[in-house]
Amino acid sequence: DIVMTQSPTSMSISVGDRVTMNCKASQNVGSNVDWYQQKTGQSPKLLIYKASNRYTGVPDRFTGSGSGTDFTFTISNMQAEDLAVYYCMQSNSYTFGAGTKLELK
């Protein structure tokens, strides 16, 4: 099974910060990584697909990059409404990272 190691587990951030999190795949997954946002009590929401493509309606402060085994997700100008847990997922065989929880400093 492909393991997605996501880091960090949590981050304390302030509004306006640049936030970066990472996912490392245990084997080459090409560009088949997506990023999801899950707010408390809600279902996950697709933000980035195929490593770097912003899904319809997703603000451009959210970006993704990477290929092969190393992937990065960035929020360029953190907003209060972005407080959530973020998950990476590889879509070759569908496994998720453990999540990165964003909390206010």
Place this chain on the structure above:
Amino acid sequence: QVQLKESGPGLVQPSQTLSLTCTVSGFSLTSYSVHWVRQHSGKSLEWMGRMWSDGDTSYNSAFTSRLSISRDTSKSQVFLKMNSLQTEDTGTYYCARNWDWALDYWGQGVMVTVSS
């Protein structure tokens, strides 16, 4: 608009079978695949399986022996059946639509507790 909604019993006894239904609207099951994903409370997400648009199925090997996914296209429903439930199967179960190998629309989830 696209919607998915899970339904099923909130409480299942250990060793019994879980039966869930995902009712979709706004798209056809013969054009899009539907996945099942579960989440233990406060934990990450776990892919369970997929009903392909052509009726084929794929399963997470961790569940293969006790999981079955089927559908009724006339009712726009996808079904999940999992037997031999244990307390570790407690969690929220989601169905989600496949789009370009990502999961673009998710249901609200149904919480299932396995307890006697």
